[in-house]
Amino acid sequence: MIDQYIYPEFEVVRNQNRCISCRVCERQCANEVHRYDTDLGVMLSDETKCVNCQRCVSLCPTHALKIVKSDCRLRENANWSDQTIKEVYKQANSGGVLLSSMGNPTPLPVYWDKILINASQVTNPPIDPLREPMETKVFLGKKPEKVLRRASGELITQMPPQIELSMPVMFSAMSYGSISYNAHASLARAATELGICYNTGEGGLHEDFYCYGENTIVQVASGRFGVHKNYLEAAAAVEIKMGQGAKPGIGGHLPGAKIVGDISRTRMIPEGSDAISPAPHHDIYSIEDLRQLVYSLKEATDYKKPVIIKVAAVHNIAAIASGIARSGADIIAIDGFRGGTGAAPTRIRDNVGIPIELALAAVDQRLRDEGIRNNVSLVVGGSVRSAADVVKAVALGADAVYVATAALLALGCHLCRTCHSGKCNWGIATQRPDLVKRLNPDIGSRRLVNLMNAWRHEIKELMGAMGINSIECLRGNRLMLRGVGLTAKELEILGISHAGE
């Protein structure tokens, strides 16, 4: 129901001199904003339905369209913002819990932007990545504490299972169901070409994508959708999802409307039935219980796959990570509070969890202090937006990062934040066949490969500038970082000095 108190958020500005009434905008808009009036012979718009996804703007052949934020605002009030008031109206109208998509959009601090990277001058010369070899390969998994030899002196080279990545970046979990078949196809193909991993999310693995198994991380969440022996065996690693940065402490559910055809088969639930992932795993109430799930997965996969535990960054994350590092898990993935989602209650998304930068620094330090840092690899996500963020994360102590929003942007996402509607005009967060086919996996995977190759080169340039030629030498190298405009406490937690020190 449209709330009569709320003026449309966006205005569709159509330059009638340019519009040729070709009706492309009408055909492209799943929200049904545009229509052609045969009597008047012009295109008209219903702006109440516009989400500003820019699909019509991008495809208008004469550039006749633009979408602008409406300047019709409620009376200014520093305490009661326009957004806050409209949220009250929406809830008064519906009685519903506010539901949003993608990461936290509120102006909370982004610590990446307050951290600066070092460069070599004079004494320790920079390295030119175009001329000299630079190593960006990483291995994720438990590392042995010491070199072991047989009585004969021969090295024992048997290692716990590892994931090998050509660069310290992976595509993080997005389920088949929350995103489309073509989006998954793009991610899987790109990960394979790049020598990195993508993550199935909790919706199971479509049978067509088993062939990308070596570059696939399969997820086991509280709903256990699509989890069975072949699924576990197909993967490079198995991830237990305990939490997600966008919605720590709550579960998820994919509405029945999206449980159609292959999604239903992949998740093994009937068509039209809601896919509910409860907030807790009902068999995990302690680190000991978590250990039990870790080892049941290891037994089922014959100890050949590393097990990742993914948790949201929350207040006691250092203690939680310490527990996880003792649970038998090989890798800890921590998701910060700006991480994306296909749907989360607004209040949870915008108010629960902590920034990944602080969580990462605290966890890395805690694991070092306790002498268990080599028990696990650390992967962080929750809004890693660029190669610079990757380098800062590695220098703060991460072995690798997870990116998802940036990957979706590469696929065409315009961050309109209405994934929950299921009407994604870019063919990503939708299951409508007419919309899904707009995303061509050939083009999608190419764009992902381009993005990651560009990042890889930037990572090498940033490392080279620091005089570092291997990503391993950057990990936890906090001397390469300085803060700007941060308090003494923030610097203490990040374990870095202020610029100028």
Add this chain to the structure above:
Amino acid sequence: MNINATGLDFVDLNEALRQSRGNCNITHCLGQRFLAAGISDKTVTVSGVPGNALGAYLNGAKIEVMGNAQDAVGDTMNDGTIVIHGNVGDAVGYAMRGGHIYVQGNAGYRAGIHMKAYKEKQPALIIGGKAGSFLGEYQAGGTIIVLGLADNDKPIVGNFPSTGMHGGKMYLRSDCKDIRFPSQVHTHPASKEELDEIDHYLRHYCSYFDKDLKELLDSPFTVVMPDSRNPYRQMYVAN
């Protein structure tokens, strides 16, 4: 093949089981976990008490335990049969998506939660005795049957059965007058047709545990079903 579990930890015991060919008889089992996790091709008989997560991700094998089992029996089981000649602990059949579990006696808390089903994959959990609280929470498919054959005056299920249930069916061999169900499910006495649907499960139960089918059927059954497959549809407003 016989495996004496004495002195073996779970890694060694499972490795021995994986290496064994054909049917396998494990004796002196004493709490070793993850027994038969993910296996598909054999019949395993266990004497003693297996530890938690017996038959997790089971993929078609048959397991028969000649006594009690502990927590998380048949966790995320895909196919096969587990028969327990005794009681089981908590979370039996969590997120089962296929196969059958027969428990002669009682089950602990959270039995059969988040059980699923898809087309021919129709899991079933049959509990001969009584079940603890949270039976069939979030049940999304499949069949849970509780027969209440126990020598105590506890109700047939504990508190909060079928909370969040949005698929599948639950059969309780009781009139359920003393049971409080959540508002999103409805209950009714089982019809003849509905009892016919579970006839083969009851027959198997009787043959595994030497019970009389007539005696079982000589008591009312209550069927629990969800009101909606989309329990949360009305809960949200887009923001």
